[in-house]
Amino acid sequence: MTTKPSRPAVALTTLGSGGKGNIAYLQTKNKAQMQKLLSIGAIPGVHITLMQKFPSYVFKIGHSQFAVDKELAQGIFVRVPVPK
Amino acid sequence: MLKDFVKNIGYDDPLEIYLSKLEKLLGSEYGISKRAVSLLLLQEDEEIFELVKKNEGDKIGVISAIIREANSHYSNPLSYIISERRQGEASRITNSVMSVKEKGLFNFKETLSRLMMNPFIGGPILLAVMYYGLYKFVGNFGAGVLVDFIEKRIFDAHINPFMVDLVNRYLPYELLRDLLAGQYGIITLGARYAFAIILPIVATFFFAFAIIEDTGYLPRLAMLIDQLFKKIGLSGRAVIPLVLGLGCSTMATMVTRTLPTKRERIIATLLLSLAIPCSAQMGVILALLQNKPLGLLIWLGVIIGVFLFVGYLASKIMPGELPSFYMEIPPLRLPQLSNILRKTGSRLKWYLFEVLPLFIFASVLIWLGQITGVFGFLVKALEHPVRWIGLPAQSSVAFLFGFFRRDYGAAGLYDLKTAGLLSGNQLVVACVTLTLFLPCVAQLLMNIKERGIGVGIIMSTFILFFSFSVGYFVNLVLILSGINL
Numbered sequence: 001m002t003t004k005p006s007r008p009a010v011a012l013t014t015l016g017s018g019g020k021g022n023i024a025y026l027q028t029k030n031k032a033q034m035q036k037l038l039s040i041g042a043i044p045g046v047h048i049t050l051m052q053k054f055p056s057y058v059f060k061i062g063h064s065q066f067a068v069d070k071e072l073a074q075g076i077f078v079r080v081p082v083p084k
Numbered sequence: 085m086l087k088d089f090v091k092n093i094g095y096d097d098p099l100e101i102y103l104s105k106l107e108k109l110l111g112s113e114y115g116i117s118k119r120a121v122s123l124l125l126l127q128e129d130e131e132i133f134e135l136v137k138k139n140e141g142d143k144i145g146v147i148s149a150i151i152r153e154a155n156s157h158y159s160n161p162l163s164y165i166i167s168e169r170r171q172g173e174a175s176r177i178t179n180s181v182m183s184v185k186e187k188g189l190f191n192f193k194e195t196l197s198r199l200m201m202n203p204f205i206g207g208p209i210l211l212a213v214m215y216y217g218l219y220k221f222v223g224n225f226g227a228g229v230l231v232d233f234i235e236k237r238i239f240d241a242h243i244n245p246f247m248v249d250l251v252n253r254y255l256p257y258e259l260l261r262d263l264l265a266g267q268y269g270i271i272t273l274g275a276r277y278a279f280a281i282i283l284p285i286v287a288t289f290f291f292a293f294a295i296i297e298d299t300g301y302l303p304r305l306a307m308l309i310d311q312l313f314k315k316i317g318l319s320g321r322a323v324i325p326l327v328l329g330l331g332c333s334t335m336a337t338m339v340t341r342t343l344p345t346k347r348e349r350i351i352a353t354l355l356l357s358l359a360i361p362c363s364a365q366m367g368v369i370l371a372l373l374q375n376k377p378l379g380l381l382i383w384l385g386v387i388i389g390v391f392l393f394v395g396y397l398a399s400k401i402m403p404g405e406l407p408s409f410y411m412e413i414p415p416l417r418l419p420q421l422s423n424i425l426r427k428t429g430s431r432l433k434w435y436l437f438e439v440l441p442l443f444i445f446a447s448v449l450i451w452l453g454q455i456t457g458v459f460g461f462l463v464k465a466l467e468h469p470v471r472w473i474g475l476p477a478q479s480s481v482a483f484l485f486g487f488f489r490r491d492y493g494a495a496g497l498y499d500l501k502t503a504g505l506l507s508g509n510q511l512v513v514a515c516v517t518l519t520l521f522l523p524c525v526a527q528l529l530m531n532i533k534e535r536g537i538g539v540g541i542i543m544s545t546f547i548l549f550f551s552f553s554v555g556y557f558v559n560l561v562l563i564l565s566g567i568n569l
Contacts, residue, residue, distance in 0.1 A: 025160075026160075026164065031161060033408065034161060034163075034164060035163065036408065036410050037410075038163060038164060038167045040410055040412065041171070043164075043167045043168050043171040044164075044168050044171075045168065045171055045172055045175070046171060046175070051198075052198075052201060054203060055203050055307070055308055055309075055310065055311045056307045056308075056310050056311070056320065056409065058201060058307065058413065064412060065412070065413040065414075065415075066410065066411065066412055066413060067201075067303065067306070067307035067310075067320070067409070067410070067411050067413050068409060068410040068411075069310055069311075069314070069319070069320075069408060069409040069410070071408055072408055072409070072410055
Protein backbone atom coordinates (compact mmCIF):
# COMPACT_ATOMS: atom_id res chain seq x y z
CA MET A 1 0.00 0.00 0.00
CA THR A 2 1.29 3.46 -0.81
CA THR A 3 1.19 6.04 1.92
CA LYS A 4 -0.33 9.37 1.03
CA PRO A 5 1.59 12.44 2.13
CA SER A 6 0.10 13.62 5.39
CA ARG A 7 0.50 15.93 8.32
CA PRO A 8 1.00 14.78 11.90
CA ALA A 9 -2.16 13.59 13.63
CA VAL A 10 -4.22 16.20 15.47
CA ALA A 11 -7.14 15.97 17.88
CA LEU A 12 -10.54 15.93 16.16
CA THR A 13 -11.55 18.93 18.27
CA THR A 14 -8.93 21.11 16.55
CA LEU A 15 -10.53 20.66 13.11
CA GLY A 16 -13.09 23.10 11.83
CA SER A 17 -16.56 21.83 11.01
CA GLY A 18 -16.46 20.21 7.60
CA GLY A 19 -12.94 18.95 8.29
CA LYS A 20 -12.07 15.46 7.05
CA GLY A 21 -9.38 12.95 7.73
CA ASN A 22 -8.52 9.43 8.72
CA ILE A 23 -8.45 8.40 12.32
CA ALA A 24 -4.80 7.88 13.27
CA TYR A 25 -5.20 6.65 16.83
CA LEU A 26 -7.31 6.99 19.95
CA GLN A 27 -5.97 8.35 23.19
CA THR A 28 -8.38 8.43 26.11
CA LYS A 29 -8.17 8.94 29.85
CA ASN A 30 -9.58 5.51 30.61
CA LYS A 31 -10.54 2.21 29.09
CA ALA A 32 -14.27 2.87 29.38
CA GLN A 33 -13.96 5.92 27.14
CA MET A 34 -11.94 4.01 24.58
CA GLN A 35 -14.53 1.24 24.62
CA LYS A 36 -17.27 3.79 23.89
CA LEU A 37 -15.37 5.18 20.92
CA LEU A 38 -14.64 1.70 19.56
CA SER A 39 -18.30 0.74 19.94
CA ILE A 40 -19.41 3.55 17.64
CA GLY A 41 -16.81 2.55 15.06
CA ALA A 42 -14.22 5.25 15.72
CA ILE A 43 -11.36 2.94 14.87
CA PRO A 44 -7.92 3.80 13.47
CA GLY A 45 -7.89 3.83 9.67
CA VAL A 46 -11.50 4.86 9.10
CA HIS A 47 -12.44 8.04 7.34
CA ILE A 48 -14.13 10.65 9.49
CA THR A 49 -15.89 13.89 8.64
CA LEU A 50 -16.52 16.45 11.35
CA MET A 51 -19.94 17.98 10.74
CA GLN A 52 -20.57 20.16 13.73
CA LYS A 53 -18.72 21.31 16.86
CA PHE A 54 -21.37 23.00 18.97
CA PRO A 55 -23.25 22.25 21.21
CA SER A 56 -21.90 18.70 20.76
CA TYR A 57 -19.45 17.17 18.30
CA VAL A 58 -21.19 15.48 15.38
CA PHE A 59 -19.21 13.41 12.91
CA LYS A 60 -19.76 10.96 10.14
CA ILE A 61 -18.06 7.59 9.93
CA GLY A 62 -19.00 5.47 6.93
CA HIS A 63 -22.73 5.99 6.47
CA SER A 64 -23.49 6.69 10.12
CA GLN A 65 -23.56 9.90 12.09
CA PHE A 66 -22.65 10.15 15.75
CA ALA A 67 -22.82 12.82 18.40
CA VAL A 68 -20.31 12.81 21.25
CA ASP A 69 -19.32 15.26 23.96
CA LYS A 70 -16.06 17.18 23.97
CA GLU A 71 -14.29 14.80 26.36
CA LEU A 72 -14.79 11.88 23.98
CA ALA A 73 -14.07 13.90 20.84
CA GLN A 74 -10.71 14.92 22.32
CA GLY A 75 -9.69 11.28 22.35
CA ILE A 76 -9.88 10.92 18.57
CA PHE A 77 -6.74 11.86 16.66
CA VAL A 78 -6.96 12.30 12.91
CA ARG A 79 -4.51 12.68 10.10
CA VAL A 80 -5.65 15.27 7.60
CA PRO A 81 -4.43 14.64 4.04
CA VAL A 82 -2.37 17.41 2.48
CA PRO A 83 -4.46 19.23 -0.13
CA LYS A 84 -3.36 18.57 -3.71
CA MET B 85 -23.93 -24.28 4.38
CA LEU B 86 -23.10 -20.87 5.71
CA LYS B 87 -20.25 -22.37 7.69
CA ASP B 88 -18.33 -23.16 4.51
CA PHE B 89 -18.20 -19.50 3.61
CA VAL B 90 -17.12 -18.27 7.00
CA LYS B 91 -13.47 -17.43 7.06
CA ASN B 92 -11.73 -16.37 10.22
CA ILE B 93 -10.03 -13.02 10.28
CA GLY B 94 -6.36 -13.61 10.81
CA TYR B 95 -4.57 -11.54 13.45
CA ASP B 96 -0.87 -10.92 13.77
CA ASP B 97 1.42 -13.60 15.18
CA PRO B 98 1.53 -12.96 18.94
CA LEU B 99 -2.26 -12.60 19.07
CA GLU B 100 -2.83 -15.80 17.07
CA ILE B 101 -0.47 -17.70 19.37
CA TYR B 102 -2.32 -16.56 22.50
CA LEU B 103 -5.65 -17.29 20.84
CA SER B 104 -4.69 -20.89 20.09
CA LYS B 105 -3.35 -21.31 23.64
CA LEU B 106 -6.67 -20.13 25.05
CA GLU B 107 -8.70 -22.27 22.64
CA LYS B 108 -6.86 -25.38 23.77
CA LEU B 109 -7.49 -24.57 27.43
CA LEU B 110 -11.25 -24.15 27.07
CA GLY B 111 -12.99 -27.42 27.94
CA SER B 112 -16.70 -26.59 28.10
CA GLU B 113 -19.25 -25.79 25.45
CA TYR B 114 -20.22 -22.12 25.13
CA GLY B 115 -22.63 -22.21 22.20
CA ILE B 116 -20.17 -20.14 20.16
CA SER B 117 -16.82 -21.22 18.79
CA LYS B 118 -13.86 -21.45 21.15
CA ARG B 119 -12.07 -18.91 19.01
CA ALA B 120 -14.91 -16.43 19.59
CA VAL B 121 -14.80 -17.06 23.35
CA SER B 122 -11.02 -16.59 23.35
CA LEU B 123 -11.32 -13.34 21.42
CA LEU B 124 -13.86 -12.05 23.93
CA LEU B 125 -11.54 -13.07 26.77
CA LEU B 126 -8.68 -11.14 25.21
CA GLN B 127 -10.94 -8.11 24.85
CA GLU B 128 -11.64 -8.34 28.58
CA ASP B 129 -15.36 -8.87 28.25
CA GLU B 130 -16.48 -9.15 31.89
CA GLU B 131 -19.53 -11.27 31.24
CA ILE B 132 -17.66 -13.94 29.29
CA PHE B 133 -14.85 -13.91 31.85
CA GLU B 134 -17.31 -14.70 34.66
CA LEU B 135 -18.83 -17.48 32.56
CA VAL B 136 -15.44 -19.02 31.80
CA LYS B 137 -14.45 -18.71 35.46
CA LYS B 138 -17.55 -20.67 36.41
CA ASN B 139 -17.09 -23.34 33.73
CA GLU B 140 -13.35 -23.91 33.71
CA GLY B 141 -12.68 -24.01 37.46
CA ASP B 142 -8.97 -24.19 38.29
CA LYS B 143 -7.82 -23.35 34.78
CA ILE B 144 -8.90 -19.73 35.23
CA GLY B 145 -5.53 -18.87 36.79
CA VAL B 146 -3.64 -19.99 33.67
CA ILE B 147 -6.22 -18.28 31.44
CA SER B 148 -5.84 -14.97 33.30
CA ALA B 149 -2.06 -15.24 33.02
CA ILE B 150 -2.28 -15.73 29.25
CA ILE B 151 -4.58 -12.70 28.90
CA ARG B 152 -2.14 -10.59 30.93
CA GLU B 153 0.81 -11.79 28.90
CA ALA B 154 -0.96 -11.11 25.60
CA ASN B 155 -1.76 -7.59 26.75
CA SER B 156 1.85 -6.90 27.66
CA HIS B 157 2.81 -7.26 23.99
CA TYR B 158 0.76 -4.27 22.96
CA SER B 159 0.75 -0.66 24.07
CA ASN B 160 -2.98 -0.35 23.34
CA PRO B 161 -5.78 -2.44 24.85
CA LEU B 162 -6.41 -5.64 22.87
CA SER B 163 -10.01 -4.58 22.20
CA TYR B 164 -8.50 -1.69 20.26
CA ILE B 165 -6.11 -3.93 18.32
CA ILE B 166 -8.86 -6.42 17.48
CA SER B 167 -11.36 -3.73 16.41
CA GLU B 168 -8.72 -2.14 14.20
CA ARG B 169 -8.02 -5.43 12.47
CA ARG B 170 -11.71 -6.19 11.98
CA GLN B 171 -12.35 -2.71 10.63
CA GLY B 172 -9.55 -3.18 8.08
CA GLU B 173 -11.05 -6.47 6.93
CA ALA B 174 -14.57 -5.02 6.75
CA SER B 175 -13.37 -2.09 4.64
CA ARG B 176 -11.48 -4.41 2.33
CA ILE B 177 -14.64 -6.45 1.72
CA THR B 178 -17.00 -3.51 1.27
CA ASN B 179 -14.57 -1.66 -0.97
CA SER B 180 -14.38 -4.64 -3.29
CA VAL B 181 -18.16 -4.91 -3.76
CA MET B 182 -19.63 -1.46 -3.09
CA SER B 183 -19.51 1.80 -4.91
CA VAL B 184 -20.88 4.99 -3.46
CA LYS B 185 -22.81 7.45 -5.56
CA GLU B 186 -22.18 11.09 -4.84
CA LYS B 187 -25.26 12.73 -3.38
CA GLY B 188 -26.96 15.64 -5.09
CA LEU B 189 -26.22 19.13 -3.87
CA PHE B 190 -29.51 19.59 -2.09
CA ASN B 191 -30.78 16.87 0.16
CA PHE B 192 -33.98 17.66 2.04
CA LYS B 193 -33.53 15.13 4.87
CA GLU B 194 -29.93 16.13 5.45
CA THR B 195 -30.84 19.82 5.49
CA LEU B 196 -33.68 19.28 7.95
CA SER B 197 -31.39 17.14 10.12
CA ARG B 198 -28.80 19.92 10.22
CA LEU B 199 -31.44 22.49 11.11
CA MET B 200 -32.63 20.31 14.00
CA MET B 201 -29.07 20.10 15.31
CA ASN B 202 -28.40 23.81 14.87
CA PRO B 203 -28.22 25.40 18.33
CA PHE B 204 -30.16 28.49 17.20
CA ILE B 205 -32.82 26.89 15.03
CA GLY B 206 -33.10 23.75 17.19
CA GLY B 207 -34.63 25.73 20.08
CA PRO B 208 -37.58 27.10 18.11
CA ILE B 209 -38.09 23.62 16.57
CA LEU B 210 -38.27 22.15 20.09
CA LEU B 211 -40.82 24.80 21.09
CA ALA B 212 -42.88 24.02 18.00
CA VAL B 213 -42.78 20.27 18.75
CA MET B 214 -43.83 20.94 22.36
CA TYR B 215 -46.55 23.39 21.36
CA TYR B 216 -48.19 21.28 18.66
CA GLY B 217 -47.37 17.83 20.02
CA LEU B 218 -47.97 18.43 23.70
CA TYR B 219 -50.06 21.54 24.18
CA LYS B 220 -52.31 21.37 21.15
CA PHE B 221 -52.65 17.64 20.58
CA VAL B 222 -52.37 16.19 24.10
CA GLY B 223 -53.56 19.24 26.05
CA ASN B 224 -56.35 20.64 23.90
CA PHE B 225 -57.46 17.58 21.96
CA GLY B 226 -56.75 14.72 24.43
CA ALA B 227 -57.35 16.44 27.76
CA GLY B 228 -60.02 18.76 26.36
CA VAL B 229 -62.16 17.38 23.58
CA LEU B 230 -61.77 13.64 24.25
CA VAL B 231 -62.04 13.89 28.04
CA ASP B 232 -65.12 16.08 27.77
CA PHE B 233 -66.77 13.67 25.42
CA ILE B 234 -66.02 10.46 27.33
CA GLU B 235 -66.64 11.91 30.76
CA LYS B 236 -69.81 13.89 30.08
CA ARG B 237 -71.39 11.97 27.22
CA ILE B 238 -70.54 8.47 28.34
CA PHE B 239 -69.86 8.35 32.07
CA ASP B 240 -71.96 11.18 33.51
CA ALA B 241 -74.81 10.62 31.08
CA HIS B 242 -74.98 6.85 30.95
CA ILE B 243 -72.62 4.68 32.98
CA ASN B 244 -72.69 6.44 36.35
CA PRO B 245 -76.49 6.91 36.64
CA PHE B 246 -76.98 3.37 35.42
CA MET B 247 -74.56 1.93 37.98
CA VAL B 248 -75.88 4.04 40.85
CA ASP B 249 -79.39 2.94 39.97
CA LEU B 250 -78.37 -0.70 39.65
CA VAL B 251 -76.50 -0.70 42.94
CA ASN B 252 -79.30 1.10 44.79
CA ARG B 253 -81.81 -1.38 43.50
CA TYR B 254 -79.96 -4.62 44.15
CA LEU B 255 -77.43 -3.95 46.93
CA PRO B 256 -79.05 -3.60 50.30
CA TYR B 257 -75.81 -2.74 52.13
CA GLU B 258 -74.89 0.93 52.36
CA LEU B 259 -71.19 0.11 52.78
CA LEU B 260 -70.97 -1.98 49.61
CA ARG B 261 -73.01 0.58 47.71
CA ASP B 262 -70.40 3.18 48.66
CA LEU B 263 -67.56 0.91 47.61
CA LEU B 264 -68.98 0.42 44.13
CA ALA B 265 -70.86 3.57 43.30
CA GLY B 266 -70.35 6.07 46.11
CA GLN B 267 -68.57 9.41 45.90
CA TYR B 268 -65.20 7.63 45.74
CA GLY B 269 -66.50 4.30 44.43
CA ILE B 270 -64.66 1.84 42.23
CA ILE B 271 -66.94 2.55 39.28
CA THR B 272 -67.98 6.12 39.88
CA LEU B 273 -64.48 7.35 40.73
CA GLY B 274 -61.91 4.65 39.90
CA ALA B 275 -63.17 3.62 36.51
CA ARG B 276 -64.32 7.11 35.59
CA TYR B 277 -60.86 8.59 36.25
CA ALA B 278 -59.10 5.66 34.58
CA PHE B 279 -61.15 5.59 31.39
CA ALA B 280 -62.62 9.06 31.05
CA ILE B 281 -59.79 11.31 32.21
CA ILE B 282 -56.50 9.47 32.15
CA LEU B 283 -56.86 7.08 29.23
CA PRO B 284 -57.55 9.71 26.52
CA ILE B 285 -54.70 11.90 27.79
CA VAL B 286 -52.16 9.08 28.03
CA ALA B 287 -53.27 7.62 24.70
CA THR B 288 -52.82 10.91 22.85
CA PHE B 289 -49.44 11.40 24.54
CA PHE B 290 -48.16 7.94 23.64
CA PHE B 291 -49.34 8.50 20.07
CA ALA B 292 -47.49 11.82 19.81
CA PHE B 293 -44.40 10.36 21.50
CA ALA B 294 -44.30 7.42 19.07
CA ILE B 295 -44.36 9.82 16.11
CA ILE B 296 -41.54 11.91 17.58
CA GLU B 297 -39.58 8.77 18.44
CA ASP B 298 -39.90 7.26 14.95
CA THR B 299 -38.78 10.38 13.10
CA GLY B 300 -35.39 10.20 14.82
CA TYR B 301 -35.85 13.59 16.45
CA LEU B 302 -34.93 12.52 19.99
CA PRO B 303 -31.19 11.82 19.42
CA ARG B 304 -30.94 15.25 17.80
CA LEU B 305 -32.58 16.81 20.83
CA ALA B 306 -30.21 14.82 23.08
CA MET B 307 -27.24 16.21 21.18
CA LEU B 308 -28.52 19.79 21.56
CA ILE B 309 -29.24 19.52 25.26
CA ASP B 310 -26.21 17.50 26.38
CA GLN B 311 -24.18 20.44 27.69
CA LEU B 312 -27.09 21.73 29.76
CA PHE B 313 -27.82 18.26 31.12
CA LYS B 314 -24.16 17.82 32.13
CA LYS B 315 -24.74 20.66 34.61
CA ILE B 316 -27.44 18.63 36.32
CA GLY B 317 -25.37 15.46 36.38
CA LEU B 318 -26.99 13.84 33.34
CA SER B 319 -26.00 13.34 29.72
CA GLY B 320 -28.06 14.15 26.65
CA ARG B 321 -29.16 10.53 26.56
CA ALA B 322 -31.38 11.19 29.61
CA VAL B 323 -33.64 13.34 27.47
CA ILE B 324 -35.47 10.19 26.33
CA PRO B 325 -36.73 8.98 29.74
CA LEU B 326 -37.38 12.57 30.82
CA VAL B 327 -39.55 13.36 27.80
CA LEU B 328 -41.33 10.03 28.23
CA GLY B 329 -41.93 11.11 31.83
CA LEU B 330 -44.12 13.90 30.50
CA GLY B 331 -46.41 11.03 29.48
CA CYS B 332 -46.11 8.59 32.35
CA SER B 333 -43.34 9.08 34.92
CA THR B 334 -43.83 5.55 36.20
CA MET B 335 -43.00 4.08 32.81
CA ALA B 336 -40.17 6.59 32.41
CA THR B 337 -38.63 5.51 35.72
CA MET B 338 -38.45 2.00 34.32
CA VAL B 339 -36.79 3.37 31.17
CA THR B 340 -34.01 5.05 33.24
CA ARG B 341 -32.41 1.58 33.08
CA THR B 342 -31.04 2.66 29.70
CA LEU B 343 -28.82 5.25 31.42
CA PRO B 344 -25.26 3.96 31.77
CA THR B 345 -24.33 4.89 35.37
CA LYS B 346 -26.05 4.48 38.73
CA ARG B 347 -25.52 8.16 39.44
CA GLU B 348 -27.44 9.18 36.31
CA ARG B 349 -30.21 6.71 37.10
CA ILE B 350 -30.72 8.11 40.60
CA ILE B 351 -30.70 11.75 39.47
CA ALA B 352 -33.14 10.99 36.64
CA THR B 353 -35.46 9.09 39.01
CA LEU B 354 -35.45 12.00 41.46
CA LEU B 355 -36.22 14.55 38.76
CA LEU B 356 -38.99 12.35 37.36
CA SER B 357 -40.55 12.03 40.81
CA LEU B 358 -40.25 15.70 41.66
CA ALA B 359 -40.31 18.02 38.71
CA ILE B 360 -41.66 16.16 35.69
CA PRO B 361 -45.47 16.29 35.63
CA CYS B 362 -47.05 13.34 33.84
CA SER B 363 -49.51 13.88 30.98
CA ALA B 364 -52.54 13.14 33.15
CA GLN B 365 -51.49 15.75 35.66
CA MET B 366 -50.50 18.24 33.01
CA GLY B 367 -53.83 17.82 31.27
CA VAL B 368 -55.71 18.79 34.39
CA ILE B 369 -53.28 21.61 35.21
CA LEU B 370 -53.70 23.06 31.72
CA ALA B 371 -57.45 22.93 32.28
CA LEU B 372 -57.11 24.57 35.72
CA LEU B 373 -54.98 27.44 34.48
CA GLN B 374 -56.86 27.70 31.20
CA ASN B 375 -57.71 31.41 31.37
CA LYS B 376 -54.63 32.43 33.30
CA PRO B 377 -51.68 32.67 30.89
CA LEU B 378 -49.56 34.49 33.51
CA GLY B 379 -50.36 31.79 36.07
CA LEU B 380 -49.38 29.10 33.58
CA LEU B 381 -46.13 30.93 32.91
CA ILE B 382 -45.34 31.19 36.64
CA TRP B 383 -46.12 27.49 37.11
CA LEU B 384 -43.85 26.57 34.18
CA GLY B 385 -41.07 28.88 35.39
CA VAL B 386 -41.12 27.48 38.93
CA ILE B 387 -41.15 23.86 37.74
CA ILE B 388 -38.26 24.41 35.30
CA GLY B 389 -36.38 26.35 38.00
CA VAL B 390 -36.84 23.50 40.50
CA PHE B 391 -35.81 20.95 37.85
CA LEU B 392 -32.53 22.75 37.15
CA PHE B 393 -31.84 23.72 40.78
CA VAL B 394 -32.42 20.27 42.27
CA GLY B 395 -30.58 18.60 39.39
CA TYR B 396 -27.62 20.93 39.93
CA LEU B 397 -27.55 20.26 43.68
CA ALA B 398 -27.90 16.52 43.14
CA SER B 399 -25.00 16.51 40.70
CA LYS B 400 -22.84 18.33 43.27
CA ILE B 401 -23.77 16.02 46.12
CA MET B 402 -23.90 12.64 44.40
CA PRO B 403 -20.59 10.82 44.14
CA GLY B 404 -19.72 8.67 41.14
CA GLU B 405 -18.53 8.69 37.58
CA LEU B 406 -19.25 11.82 35.52
CA PRO B 407 -21.59 11.16 32.60
CA SER B 408 -20.26 10.96 29.08
CA PHE B 409 -22.33 11.34 25.97
CA TYR B 410 -22.18 9.36 22.76
CA MET B 411 -25.09 8.50 20.57
CA GLU B 412 -25.82 7.51 17.03
CA ILE B 413 -27.80 10.08 15.05
CA PRO B 414 -30.00 7.91 12.82
CA PRO B 415 -31.26 9.32 9.52
CA LEU B 416 -34.57 11.19 9.73
CA ARG B 417 -37.47 9.04 8.65
CA LEU B 418 -41.11 9.56 7.89
CA PRO B 419 -42.91 7.55 10.60
CA GLN B 420 -45.15 4.68 9.51
CA LEU B 421 -48.68 4.72 10.84
CA SER B 422 -48.76 0.97 11.46
CA ASN B 423 -45.61 1.14 13.61
CA ILE B 424 -46.93 4.10 15.55
CA LEU B 425 -50.23 2.40 16.25
CA ARG B 426 -48.46 -0.77 17.36
CA LYS B 427 -46.16 1.16 19.72
CA THR B 428 -49.01 3.23 21.15
CA GLY B 429 -51.06 0.07 21.58
CA SER B 430 -48.39 -1.86 23.46
CA ARG B 431 -47.66 1.08 25.76
CA LEU B 432 -51.36 1.56 26.46
CA LYS B 433 -51.70 -2.13 27.21
CA TRP B 434 -48.85 -1.87 29.70
CA TYR B 435 -50.49 1.21 31.20
CA LEU B 436 -53.91 -0.39 31.58
CA PHE B 437 -52.59 -3.62 33.09
CA GLU B 438 -50.30 -1.71 35.42
CA VAL B 439 -52.62 1.12 36.30
CA LEU B 440 -56.21 -0.04 36.21
CA PRO B 441 -55.71 -2.42 39.15
CA LEU B 442 -54.08 0.46 41.02
CA PHE B 443 -57.07 2.71 40.41
CA ILE B 444 -59.33 0.06 41.85
CA PHE B 445 -56.90 -0.51 44.68
CA ALA B 446 -56.82 3.23 45.38
CA SER B 447 -60.61 3.38 45.43
CA VAL B 448 -60.70 0.50 47.90
CA LEU B 449 -58.06 2.20 50.06
CA ILE B 450 -60.00 5.44 50.10
CA TRP B 451 -63.18 3.56 50.96
CA LEU B 452 -61.40 1.66 53.74
CA GLY B 453 -59.78 4.84 54.93
CA GLN B 454 -63.14 6.51 55.14
CA ILE B 455 -65.02 3.83 57.04
CA THR B 456 -62.15 3.40 59.51
CA GLY B 457 -61.66 7.14 59.91
CA VAL B 458 -57.97 6.98 58.88
CA PHE B 459 -58.73 9.01 55.79
CA GLY B 460 -60.40 11.74 57.82
CA PHE B 461 -57.44 11.82 60.18
CA LEU B 462 -54.92 12.14 57.31
CA VAL B 463 -57.00 14.84 55.63
CA LYS B 464 -57.02 16.75 58.95
CA ALA B 465 -53.25 16.25 59.34
CA LEU B 466 -52.62 17.58 55.84
CA GLU B 467 -54.76 20.65 56.48
CA HIS B 468 -51.88 22.25 58.38
CA PRO B 469 -49.27 22.29 55.62
CA VAL B 470 -52.04 23.13 53.15
CA ARG B 471 -53.08 26.21 55.14
CA TRP B 472 -49.43 27.04 55.59
CA ILE B 473 -49.06 27.53 51.83
CA GLY B 474 -52.17 29.71 51.78
CA LEU B 475 -54.77 27.26 50.48
CA PRO B 476 -58.26 26.56 51.82
CA ALA B 477 -58.37 23.56 54.16
CA GLN B 478 -60.66 21.66 51.76
CA SER B 479 -57.81 21.24 49.29
CA SER B 480 -56.01 18.83 51.63
CA VAL B 481 -58.33 16.13 50.22
CA ALA B 482 -56.85 16.79 46.78
CA PHE B 483 -53.33 16.41 48.18
CA LEU B 484 -54.11 13.11 49.85
CA PHE B 485 -55.70 11.92 46.63
CA GLY B 486 -52.61 13.15 44.85
CA PHE B 487 -50.62 10.47 46.55
CA PHE B 488 -52.91 7.69 45.41
CA ARG B 489 -52.71 8.99 41.89
CA ARG B 490 -51.11 12.32 41.05
CA ASP B 491 -53.90 13.00 38.60
CA TYR B 492 -56.58 12.24 41.21
CA GLY B 493 -55.11 15.14 43.10
CA ALA B 494 -55.15 17.50 40.16
CA ALA B 495 -58.66 16.41 39.27
CA GLY B 496 -59.68 17.03 42.91
CA LEU B 497 -58.44 20.59 42.58
CA TYR B 498 -60.48 20.91 39.43
CA ASP B 499 -63.61 20.16 41.43
CA LEU B 500 -62.62 22.86 43.95
CA LYS B 501 -62.07 25.37 41.19
CA THR B 502 -65.42 24.58 39.63
CA ALA B 503 -66.99 25.20 43.04
CA GLY B 504 -65.30 28.63 43.07
CA LEU B 505 -63.26 27.94 46.20
CA LEU B 506 -59.85 28.91 44.83
CA SER B 507 -58.48 32.33 43.92
CA GLY B 508 -56.03 32.74 41.04
CA ASN B 509 -53.00 32.87 43.33
CA GLN B 510 -54.17 29.85 45.27
CA LEU B 511 -54.66 27.95 42.04
CA VAL B 512 -51.08 28.58 40.93
CA VAL B 513 -49.63 27.71 44.36
CA ALA B 514 -51.73 24.54 44.44
CA CYS B 515 -50.65 23.50 40.93
CA VAL B 516 -46.96 24.07 41.74
CA THR B 517 -47.11 22.17 45.02
CA LEU B 518 -49.12 19.31 43.58
CA THR B 519 -46.79 18.93 40.59
CA LEU B 520 -43.80 18.64 42.92
CA PHE B 521 -45.64 16.65 45.61
CA LEU B 522 -45.06 12.92 46.15
CA PRO B 523 -45.43 10.79 43.04
CA CYS B 524 -48.42 8.50 42.69
CA VAL B 525 -48.45 5.10 44.39
CA ALA B 526 -47.44 3.39 41.15
CA GLN B 527 -44.36 5.57 40.78
CA LEU B 528 -43.42 5.23 44.43
CA LEU B 529 -43.46 1.45 44.02
CA MET B 530 -41.44 1.71 40.79
CA ASN B 531 -38.86 3.95 42.52
CA ILE B 532 -38.43 1.36 45.25
CA LYS B 533 -38.28 -1.48 42.74
CA GLU B 534 -35.70 0.19 40.51
CA ARG B 535 -33.60 2.13 43.04
CA GLY B 536 -34.06 0.16 46.28
CA ILE B 537 -36.07 0.86 49.40
CA GLY B 538 -33.49 3.18 50.99
CA VAL B 539 -33.21 5.57 48.06
CA GLY B 540 -37.01 5.38 47.57
CA ILE B 541 -37.76 6.49 51.13
CA ILE B 542 -35.11 9.22 51.23
CA MET B 543 -36.42 10.62 47.93
CA SER B 544 -40.06 10.58 49.06
CA THR B 545 -39.27 12.32 52.36
CA PHE B 546 -37.25 14.97 50.57
CA ILE B 547 -40.02 15.53 48.02
CA LEU B 548 -42.71 15.81 50.72
CA PHE B 549 -40.90 18.64 52.51
CA PHE B 550 -39.48 20.26 49.43
CA SER B 551 -42.80 20.52 47.57
CA PHE B 552 -44.56 22.31 50.43
CA SER B 553 -41.55 24.58 50.97
CA VAL B 554 -41.64 25.67 47.35
CA GLY B 555 -45.41 26.19 47.59
CA TYR B 556 -44.89 28.36 50.67
CA PHE B 557 -42.18 30.34 48.91
CA VAL B 558 -44.26 30.93 45.76
CA ASN B 559 -47.25 32.05 47.85
CA LEU B 560 -45.02 34.43 49.82
CA VAL B 561 -43.48 35.95 46.70
CA LEU B 562 -46.90 36.42 45.12
CA ILE B 563 -48.19 38.17 48.25
CA LEU B 564 -45.10 40.34 48.73
CA SER B 565 -45.06 41.44 45.11
CA GLY B 566 -48.77 42.22 45.24
CA ILE B 567 -49.61 40.00 42.28
CA ASN B 568 -53.20 38.92 42.01
CA LEU B 569 -53.68 36.32 39.35
